[in-house]
Amino acid sequence: xxxxxxxxxxxxxxxxxxxxxxxxxxxxxxxxxxxxxxxxxxxxxxxxxxxxxxxxxxxxxxxxxxxxxxxxxxxxxxxxxxxxxxxxxxxxxxxxxxxxxxxxxxxxxxxxxxxxxxxxxxxxxxxxxxxxxxxxxxxxxxxxxxxxxxxxxxxxxxxxxxxxxxxxxxxxxxxxxxxxxxxxxxxxxxxxxxxxxxxxxxxxxxxxxxxxxxxxxxxxxxxxxxxxxxxxxxxxxxxxxxxxxxxxxxxxxxxxxxxxxxxxxxxxxxxxxxxxxxxxxxxxxxxxxxxxxxxxxxxxxxxxxxxxxxxxxxxxxxx
Amino acid sequence: xxxxxxxxxxxxxxxxxxxxxxxxxxxxxxxxxxxxxxxxxxxxxxxxxxxxxxxxxxxxxxxxxxxxxxxxxxxxxxxxxxxxxxxxxxxxxxxxxxxxxxxxxxxxxxxxxxxxxxxxxxxxxxxxxxxxxxxxxxxxxxxxxxxxxxxxxxxxxxxxxxxxxxxxxxxxxxxxxxxxxxxxxxxxxxxxxxxxxxxxxxxxxxxxxxxxxxxxxxxxxxxxxxxxxxxxxxxxxxxxxxxxxxxxxxxxxxxxxxxxxxxxxxxxxxxxxxxxxxxxxxxxxxxxxxxxxxxxxxxxxxxxxxxxxxxxxxxxxxxxxxxxxxxxxxxxxxxxxxxxxxxxxxxxxxxxxxxxxxxxxxxxxxxxxxxxxxxxx
Numbered sequence: 001x002x003x004x005x006x007x008x009x010x011x012x013x014x015x016x017x018x019x020x021x022x023x024x025x026x027x028x029x030x031x032x033x034x035x036x037x038x039x040x041x042x043x044x045x046x047x048x049x050x051x052x053x054x055x056x057x058x059x060x061x062x063x064x065x066x067x068x069x070x071x072x073x074x075x076x077x078x079x080x081x082x083x084x085x086x087x088x089x090x091x092x093x094x095x096x097x098x099x100x101x102x103x104x105x106x107x108x109x110x111x112x113x114x115x116x117x118x119x120x121x122x123x124x125x126x127x128x129x130x131x132x133x134x135x136x137x138x139x140x141x142x143x144x145x146x147x148x149x150x151x152x153x154x155x156x157x158x159x160x161x162x163x164x165x166x167x168x169x170x171x172x173x174x175x176x177x178x179x180x181x182x183x184x185x186x187x188x189x190x191x192x193x194x195x196x197x198x199x200x201x202x203x204x205x206x207x208x209x210x211x212x213x214x215x216x217x218x219x220x221x222x223x224x225x226x227x228x229x230x231x232x233x234x235x236x237x238x239x240x241x242x243x244x245x246x247x248x249x250x251x252x253x254x255x256x257x258x259x260x261x262x263x264x265x266x267x268x269x270x271x272x273x274x275x276x277x278x279x280x281x282x283x284x285x286x287x288x289x290x291x292x293x294x295x296x297x298x299x300x301x302x303x304x305x306x307x308x309x310x311x312x313x314x315x316x317x318x319x
Numbered sequence: 320x321x322x323x324x325x326x327x328x329x330x331x332x333x334x335x336x337x338x339x340x341x342x343x344x345x346x347x348x349x350x351x352x353x354x355x356x357x358x359x360x361x362x363x364x365x366x367x368x369x370x371x372x373x374x375x376x377x378x379x380x381x382x383x384x385x386x387x388x389x390x391x392x393x394x395x396x397x398x399x400x401x402x403x404x405x406x407x408x409x410x411x412x413x414x415x416x417x418x419x420x421x422x423x424x425x426x427x428x429x430x431x432x433x434x435x436x437x438x439x440x441x442x443x444x445x446x447x448x449x450x451x452x453x454x455x456x457x458x459x460x461x462x463x464x465x466x467x468x469x470x471x472x473x474x475x476x477x478x479x480x481x482x483x484x485x486x487x488x489x490x491x492x493x494x495x496x497x498x499x500x501x502x503x504x505x506x507x508x509x510x511x512x513x514x515x516x517x518x519x520x521x522x523x524x525x526x527x528x529x530x531x532x533x534x535x536x537x538x539x540x541x542x543x544x545x546x547x548x549x550x551x552x553x554x555x556x557x558x559x560x561x562x563x564x565x566x567x568x569x570x571x572x573x574x575x576x577x578x579x580x581x582x583x584x585x586x587x588x589x590x591x592x593x594x595x596x597x598x599x600x601x602x603x604x605x606x607x608x609x610x611x612x613x614x615x616x617x618x619x620x621x622x623x624x625x626x627x628x629x630x631x632x633x634x635x636x637x638x639x640x641x642x643x644x645x646x647x648x649x650x651x652x653x654x655x656x657x658x659x660x661x662x663x664x665x666x667x668x669x670x671x672x673x674x675x676x677x678x679x680x681x682x683x684x685x686x687x688x689x690x691x692x693x694x695x696x
Contacts, residue, residue, distance in 0.1 A: 038466065083662060093665045096405055096466065100613050101665060105658020109607050111353075114651030118357045227651070232474050239467045276486040278478040285471040289457075296463040 003143065009260060009267050010147050014155060015221065017252075017259025019044070019213040019230070021158045023237035024244070024251045025165050026209030030081070031241055032169065033202040034182040034309040035088055038099025040210050041234030042106030043080045047073035047211025049112045052218035052225045053119050055128045062128045069128075070215055077211020078204045080106050085203040089196055092313035108228030116225050126223020130154055154212075154220050161209070166248045178202060182307030185314040195314050210234065232285065239288045243295045245305030254291075261287050338667050339618075346663035350656045359647065371642040372635035380523045381642065384594060386634025388413070390531040391586025392612025393619065393626040393633075398538055399579040401621040403555040404572055408454060408469025409583040410609025411476030412447040414600075416587025418480060419446025421491060421508065421598040424591060428509035435512045439588050440530075447584015448577045450476065455576030459569040465576075473609065480600035491598050505598035514592035527589030531627075534582065538623040551575065583609060607654075611637065614657045618664055633657065 023040050030037045037043075051073030058065045080102060087098040106112055116122055134140075135149040135156070169175040180188040181198045189195050217229055236258055244250035265280025351361035372382045392409040399406035423442035427435050453472060457463035483489040485503045493499035493506045516523040542548040554561040554571055561568060590603060615633050619625035640653035 087662065087665050091666055091669045093668055097400070097617055098665055100407065101617070101658060101661040104610060104614060104654055105662065107654065109610065109654030110651060110658050111655045112651070114357070114649055114655050117649035117651055232471070235467060235470050239464075239471075242464060242467070276482055278482040278486055282475045282478045285474045288471045289453075289468050292467055293457050293461055293463045296457075296461045 005267070005271060007143055007146055008270075009263070010256075012263035012267060013256045013260035014147070014151065015259065016262040017255040017257075018155050018158050018220075019216045019233055020237050020240055020255035020258055021162065021252055022154075022213035022216065023210040023234060024240045024255055025158075025161055025248060026077075026206035026213070027238055027241045028206075028244070028246060028248060028251060029165065029178075029202045029209070030206035031310055032178055032182045032246060032307055033199045034185060034307055034312065034314070035085070035199050035203045035206075036095045036099065036311045037081065037084050037088075037102070037203060037206060038096060038238065039080060039084050039102025039106065039207075040237050041230060041232065042103040042110065042112065043077040043207045043210035044214030044217075044230045044234045044237075045108065045112035045228065046076040046080050046106045046115075047214030048218045048229060049115050049119075049121075049214075049225055050076040051211075051215030052126065052223070053115070053121055055126060055219060055223075056121060056124060065128050066130055066219060069219055070212060073211040073215035073219075074208035075211070077214065078208035081204045081207020081210070082200075084207075085200050088313065089199045089203070092315070095311050095313075103234070113227040116227055121225050122227075124224070126218070128219070129223040130220040152220050154216050157212075162248050162252050169248065179307075182309055185309050185312075189314070189316060195316075199314070210237070213237070236284060236288055239292055242306075243291050245295070246307065247305065258284050258287065334670065338670060339664065341670070342663040342667040343660065345667070346656070346660040349659045349663065353655060353659070354652075364648065367643055367648065368636065368639040371639040375642075377521075378638070378642075380521070382631065382635045382638045383523070383525060383528055384634075385637040385641070386631045387525045387528045387531065387589055387593060388586045388606070388608040389611055389615050389634050389637070390528060390535070390627060390630035391589060392583050392608050393615030393630050394531065394535055394538060394612075394623055395579045395582035395586070396612045396616035397619060397621045397623055397626050398542075398582070399575055400616055401542065401555065402551045402571070402575045404455075404458070404575045404579070405466045406451060406454065406469050406576060406579045407466055407613060408451060408472050408580070408609070409586075409612045410607065411469070411473035412450050412580045412583035413587040413590070413609050414473075414476040414480050414603060415450040416443035416447040416584025417590050417595075417598060417603060418483065418491070418587070419443050419584065420588030421505065421591045424508045424512035425490065425506055428512050430511065432511045432513075432515075436514055436526075436592060439512060439514075439592050440585060443584040443586075443588025443591075444581040445584070447587060448581040450584070451576045451580020452573070455573050455580075458576070459572045477600070477604055480598065480603065484598060484600050508591065508596045512592065513596060514589070516593070525589070525593040527586070527593045530585070530589070531582075534585075535623040535627050538578075542623070547571075547574070583612070611654075611657065614661055617661055 023044055027037060027040055051069045054072040055065055055069040058068055084098055084102050087093050088095040104110055130152045132150050132152050141149065169179065177188060177193045178198055180191070181193060181195050185195045214230060218225055240251055240254045240258065244254050261284045264283060265277060268280070347365070354361040354364055370378065372378050392413060395406065395409045395412070419442035420439040424435060424439045427438050450472060451469070454465040454468035457468055458465040483491045484505050488494060491505050493504050498504070514526040516525050517529065542551065550561070550566050551571055553564070554566060554568055586608065591598065595602065611633060615626060615629050618633070619629040636656060637653055640648070640650060644650050
């Protein structure tokens with residue numbers, strides 16, 4: 001098989017998989033604390049639009065502008081998540097409805113599109129873009145060079161985050177408490193863990209990661225803003241968490257699989273394969289359905305991974 | 320005298336009635352803040368919405384143009400969510416209904432009008448219900464998350480529409496007219512496939528709205544007054560009780576999904592028959608009626624009769640969004656305001672849970688009292 005084709009497919013799988021890794025990790029943290037946040041798509045779009053706007057407005061060296069833009073995107077995603085956290089943790093409304101409300105509020109028919117219109121950044125070409133960084137000068141090494149050592153900083157950041165989250169979940173005390181809050185909030189509460197605080201913090205951090213994932217589109221993939229540019233990636237990220245059985249390591253592999261599917265069309269077209277673009281475009285969505293159905297047959301037998309208290313508001317019996 | 324916040328188990332009746340209105344006032348204030356922050360005149364914008372959707376010439380007719388699809392998708396969401404079947408595929412089911420109904424309309428355009436209309440409705444219902452059966456079957460037999468499956472299918476249905484009109488030589492595509500050779504477009508339906516509206520002076524009530532209102536009443540009765548509706552409510556509210564009583568959960572999930580998809584599909588048929596008369600992927604996709612149906616149903620607290628009222632209200636807002644579209648009223652504003660309304664209504668629940676009380680501090684609770692209270696409970 002053609003090595004160039006395979007390498008370029010893997011490289012673009014990583015590029016298109018990175019927003020899924022970031023947003024998926026965020027959703028994983030929120031769900032581990034017991035909060036299902038269906039607002040990922042809206043949070044990503046808010047991150048994408050605010051990050052792009054910040055990068056257009058700020059002056060100074062490119063890399064500082066881009067770092068500030070990423071922080072802005074994370075803050076935007078986090079503040080969107082705060083709305084969901086308040087409604088689902090404090091007011092204890094149905095988490096599905098609250099998350100859908102967030103996606104409508106912030107999503108393609110809502111605030112992200114509105115912000116893009118008010119700021120009038122629709123047709124602008126970005127002034128800054130995150131470029132690939134040749135790490136340790138190994139980018140020229142055949143095959144593994146372009147895959148491992150010649151990516152943009154977002155990709156390295158996402159790898160660092162995967163390791164960090166895995167370590168946090170399974171090797172730290174707070175990570176243990178987090179899992180307890182998601183599995184058995186009453187026991188965690190009895191142990192002295194502040195269930196409400198854990199849920200708020202992880203929902204908001206999850207939103208910040210979704211915001212970063214959104215900003216990847218406008219700061220790294222292509223420096224332009226179009227309304228609704230995530231096109232369902234936020235939803236695929238939610239599906240990915242289920243498919244990964246709530247484990248960060250499996251999540252990365254899944255994200256790159258979907259990244260490969262998302263980019264398959266471009267790659268094959270570049271190699272001269274003719275087919276209507278709609279067929280290629282529908283592949284990630286169809287694949288999500290197939291994978292979810294496959295995962296659910298396994299899970300139905302032994303409920304692997306699902307945090308037991310996912311989606312259930314915690315009420316402390318008191319006075 | 321002190322002011323205390325304490326929990327209340329039952330909200331007083333007046334509060335239950337006043338809550339939606341309080342929520343709407345809160346939403347108006349919050350939206351006003353967003354408008355002012357983004358450099359718009361809030362009161363002026365509200366005045367514009369009011370006149371565009373009600374008092375201007377043709378305003379009310381246009382409001383019902385948008386209320387009609389929202390009534391269908393709102394009912395589709397209401398029946399499903401009430402039964403805790405989370406069908407958010409109304410968008411795709413509406414697309415499939417539009418594909419089905421326009422296909423039938425194009426095929427039978429030469430028949431007499433009433434027959435074509437009924438056939439188109441059937442086409443929309445069948446297409447929407449079948450599309451909803453995919454997440455329905457997966458949920459019933461594999462416990463696959465229907466939220467994600469139905470949502471993914473929205474994108475697939477959208478792409479299917481684009482494929483039919485833009486990227487293939489399909490039956491739906493106009494391949495002959497001179498403009499269609501430059502800009503791909505769907506075939507126009509014949510006059511017999513046009514649904515007649517009901518003319519009341521200068522106001523036109525779409526046939527689809529009448530049909531949907533009748534369906535709303537039927538759904539209300541189905542849920543309240545039939546054995547099937549009773550079983551659905553038991554399954555939604557206490558799944559364990561339903562299991563012990565030997566109710567057939569799978570069959571009910573499938574039925575709810577089919578009804579929900581049929582309603583959204585009929586909404587797609589109405590888009591073709593009442594308004595568009597052509598399969599227009601861009602127009603349907605930009606309108607996002609399926610997702611807005613979630614807003615409608617949630618505001619109506621999943622009550623089919625209330626959906627009728629709320630659909631007119633949100634229809635008015637949507638109409639204003641399209642009528643006023645431009646620099647002073649960007650299209651993203653409508654969803655932003657809908658989201659704020661939804662948040663306010665959801666957040667309003669907290670008012671029912673706590674109450675403000677003026678009065679003395681509660682008397683000091685001794686450990687003995689507390690133990691007694693625990694024993695009572």
